[in-house]
Amino acid sequence: DSGVTQTPKHLITATGQRVTLRCSPRSGDLSVYWYQQSLDQGLQFLIQYYNGEERAKGNILERFSAQQFPDLHSELNLSSLELGDSALYFCASSEVGGDSDTQYFGPGTRLTVL
Amino acid sequence: GEDVEQSLFLSVREGDSSVINCTYTDSSSTYLYWYKQEPGAGLQLLTYIFSNMDMKQDQRLTVLLNKKDKHLSLRIADTQTGDSAIYFCAESLYYGGSQGNLIFGKGTKLSVKP
Numbered sequence: 001d002s003g004v005t006q007t008p009k010h011l012i013t014a015t016g017q018r019v020t021l022r023c024s025p026r027s028g029d030l031s032v033y034w035y036q037q038s039l040d041q042g043l044q045f046l047i048q049y050y051n052g053e054e055r056a057k058g059n060i061l062e063r064f065s066a067q068q069f070p071d072l073h074s075e076l077n078l079s080s081l082e083l084g085d086s087a088l089y090f091c092a093s094s095e096v097g098g099d100s101d102t103q104y105f106g107p108g109t110r111l112t113v114l
Numbered sequence: 115g116e117d118v119e120q121s122l123f124l125s126v127r128e129g130d131s132s133v134i135n136c137t138y139t140d141s142s143s144t145y146l147y148w149y150k151q152e153p154g155a156g157l158q159l160l161t162y163i164f165s166n167m168d169m170k171q172d173q174r175l176t177v178l179l180n181k182k183d184k185h186l187s188l189r190i191a192d193t194q195t196g197d198s199a200i201y202f203c204a205e206s207l208y209y210g211g212s213q214g215n216l217i218f219g220k221g222t223k224l225s226v227k228p
Contacts, residue, residue, distance in 0.1 A: 042220045
């Protein structure tokens, strides 16, 4: 158990809908990262937050947005869903500024868009 | 841009050593990581190595780093059937005075035959 929690574990929805994925980082970690894992693209970085502020953006679609709240949990919002958004979404957290800034991953949320 | 490459498959017999290879492109990477993903599970951090090291050993795991060739390898000694999984190599991008997001390879699927 990495200490990073993600809910829900599974999500099935229809095209055009909007969903919210939630992540709670390890105790003490200020930074949260979101990654998408799909068969064709592999593991891709989406976005990073550090202590409530956006720090880096990767291949995140405009239909997707995220935020980190004062209690440091983060939410990833996916809207106008398409079939191709079906994937495993991982959240990771790290201390930032620590020895290796090692990222610890949550168990993921599997999103299926029908 | 940054890229991490790995061979996709490796098959070994139980008790043998497994060597999983990886090449990366970002010369500014200061940390390189190995993660393990079992079917239906999240990413488990196995080990990491700092770029000024050539080798790191952790029980059955040995990481070798050739910084000149940007080549990283993970050796698993006495491979067991429980080691069957997908192994991801990752480099971290360094910005803002600390490590940032990870760039992952496609993963190497290790199959261990009894």
